[in-house]
Amino acid sequence: MSRNTPPRSSGKSAKSGGKSGGKSGAKSGAKPGQVTRARWGARPARPEATDRDGFTAQTAPLAPGESSPPPAAAVRKAAEAKKPAGGRSAAGKPAGGGAKAPAGGGAAGQRAPRKQAVRPPKALRAAKPVLRVPAGDPLVGERYEVEVGPVAHGGGHCVARHEGRVLFVRHTLPGERVIAQVTEGTTKSRFLRADAVEILTPSKDRIAAPCPFSGPGKCGGCDWQHVTPGGQRKLKGQVLTEQLAKLAGLTPAEAGWDGSVEPVGGKLPPGEVPQWRSRIQYTVDQESGEVGLRKHRSHDIQLVDRCLIASEGITELGLEARDWTGLTSIDVIAAAGSSDRQLILTPAPGEQLPLVELDKPVSISRIDDQENFHQVHGRTFVRERAVGRTWRVSNGGFWQIHPEAPDTLVDAVMSGLDPQWGENALDLYCGVGLFAGALADRVGEDGAVLGIESGKQAVLDARHNLAELENVRIECDKVEALLPRTGIESTDLIVLDPPRAGAGRETVRHLVGLSARRIAYVACDPAALARDLAFFREGGYRPVSLRAFDLFPMTHHFECVAILEPIRGAA
Numbered sequence: 001m002s003r004n005t006p007p008r009s010s011g012k013s014a015k016s017g018g019k020s021g022g023k024s025g026a027k028s029g030a031k032p033g034q035v036t037r038a039r040w041g042a043r044p045a046r047p048e049a050t051d052r053d054g055f056t057a058q059t060a061p062l063a064p065g066e067s068s069p070p071p072a073a074a075v076r077k078a079a080e081a082k083k084p085a086g087g088r089s090a091a092g093k094p095a096g097g098g099a100k101a102p103a104g105g106g107a108a109g110q111r112a113p114r115k116q117a118v119r120p121p122k123a124l125r126a127a128k129p130v131l132r133v134p135a136g137d138p139l140v141g142e143r144y145e146v147e148v149g150p151v152a153h154g155g156g157h158c159v160a161r162h163e164g165r166v167l168f169v170r171h172t173l174p175g176e177r178v179i180a181q182v183t184e185g186t187t188k189s190r191f192l193r194a195d196a197v198e199i200l201t202p203s204k205d206r207i208a209a210p211c212p213f214s215g216p217g218k219c220g221g222c223d224w225q226h227v228t229p230g231g232q233r234k235l236k237g238q239v240l241t242e243q244l245a246k247l248a249g250l251t252p253a254e255a256g257w258d259g260s261v262e263p264v265g266g267k268l269p270p271g272e273v274p275q276w277r278s279r280i281q282y283t284v285d286q287e288s289g290e291v292g293l294r295k296h297r298s299h300d301i302q303l304v305d306r307c308l309i310a311s312e313g314i315t316e317l318g319l320e321a322r323d324w325t326g327l328t329s330i331d332v333i334a335a336a337g338s339s340d341r342q343l344i345l346t347p348a349p350g351e352q353l354p355l356v357e358l359d360k361p362v363s364i365s366r367i368d369d370q371e372n373f374h375q376v377h378g379r380t381f382v383r384e385r386a387v388g389r390t391w392r393v394s395n396g397g398f399w400q401i402h403p404e405a406p407d408t409l410v411d412a413v414m415s416g417l418d419p420q421w422g423e424n425a426l427d428l429y430c431g432v433g434l435f436a437g438a439l440a441d442r443v444g445e446d447g448a449v450l451g452i453e454s455g456k457q458a459v460l461d462a463r464h465n466l467a468e469l470e471n472v473r474i475e476c477d478k479v480e481a482l483l484p485r486t487g488i489e490s491t492d493l494i495v496l497d498p499p500r501a502g503a504g505r506e507t508v509r510h511l512v513g514l515s516a517r518r519i520a521y522v523a524c525d526p527a528a529l530a531r532d533l534a535f536f537r538e539g540g541y542r543p544v545s546l547r548a549f550d551l552f553p554m555t556h557h558f559e560c561v562a563i564l565e566p567i568r569g570a571a
């Protein structure tokens, strides 16, 4: 089988045939089924709606019988599906998608999709479609004494039972005895949601929450302010273990994982909060003009005078002390790799942009009601530093939030893949080109890297960021749409870093057909990862190593890097 490579950019065709071996032909003129520069060049980049990563409710795919509570969207979809005219039930299917960032609250993720993030003005709120809730008598406010069981995937819940009914309880820990107060559910609900409002028998991993805005009914951003740093990592490890077993049928050893969730940025003593968030979305209270963070599974706002996990660059702007009347939300970015700071303002419908005066240099953009960005002052991008390069990231596009995440993840991916000079690689869901850049440096001018990304602005940034690398090409499209059209039949290495929903069966099916020597799967959702690992196994690939990183301290989120290889003897 001929090995088809991504096309090289300028000047490389002159080198075609210069390298011996099967790959050389891929850099020369067209062969049957081969991708050529001309062919790529002829294909107009299709304008795609930018897939913005953002806060969404839990979007992980749930397996039948899985212990995680379904996200609100899935509940709504399932309810819709039950209508006579409805289609198939959404239960058990991936819910929503696109978001690769912590969910909930606004304190722990990237920018939200506008429509979810913006609280409509009061007049419009009444017209909002009413959420379908199961029939039955409401149980909200009921209090039950329960023994708390294991942590559940997503949302920072633990599982408890009361009179045979499952409760997903927040603000607690496995092994605790608590009074759980119901926050959602009725006598007919399959399960209830609850908050632990009294702790009768505390876990040894419990501490007093350092953040005054954390706790039942308060900010939904941090799930585990009340847990020691080591305890948080233990919980994340338990979630990963459970998801691997349930959805991939793998023990940690079979997944090549030592069972640890690695701390990033040094271990902190209990009670000390790492200031890791370089991006936050604040919501503006429409009555007072003050900013706050969303409460858990709610449009309500917890006003804050500071977010403890925010980076110094955000905190020193003092946004919480100002009046933001006229806006619905403010996205604030403090680049970790430069002194760049950016505010992205969303005016309330019909409101003029207020005059923004801050004591520190900050670029300001605004978003109109068509979701277009407009430069107000300064730059429309921030500059980040990682893997020895400067990266332009425009208009709040995807960039890892923890300052050490890009280097940590690139190290894990590169040491797992061990790219060789002259190899060809794919960087799927490439954002502004982070892994593509690192791969290109390693495969050198005899190799080639093709990045695929659906966000138009991210593609422009990636092309800008990697402009001097002649062995990189970035294409704008959805991976699932473009990959089958490339004509690429094989490659040496693949990096995929999909949004929370994961890659899915069809994309995995295509990838296993490319006969890659190694595949690196970067995942922010352990359930999507485990599900996709099962698809990879069907296609003859198994994980040979798996690492988990605590890149979202104080929240239930973490990031994984799995390295996969072909199963020996598999067809």
Ligand SMILES: C[S@@+](CC[C@H](N)C(=O)[O-])C[C@H]1O[C@@H](n2cnc3c(N)ncnc32)[C@H](O)[C@@H]1O
Residues within 6 Å of the ligand: 050, 051, 052, 053, 098, 100, 398, 399, 400, 428, 429, 430, 431, 432, 433, 434, 435, 452, 453, 454, 455, 458, 477, 478, 479, 480, 497, 498, 499
């Ligand atoms: C988790 S980010 C990874 C970005 C990059 N690898 C990084 O580390 O900075 C996922 C990226 O996939 C993009 N994306 C989402 N769905 C996509 C799809 N179906 N095809 C291609 N790109 C997609 C998003 O715009 C986002 O930039």
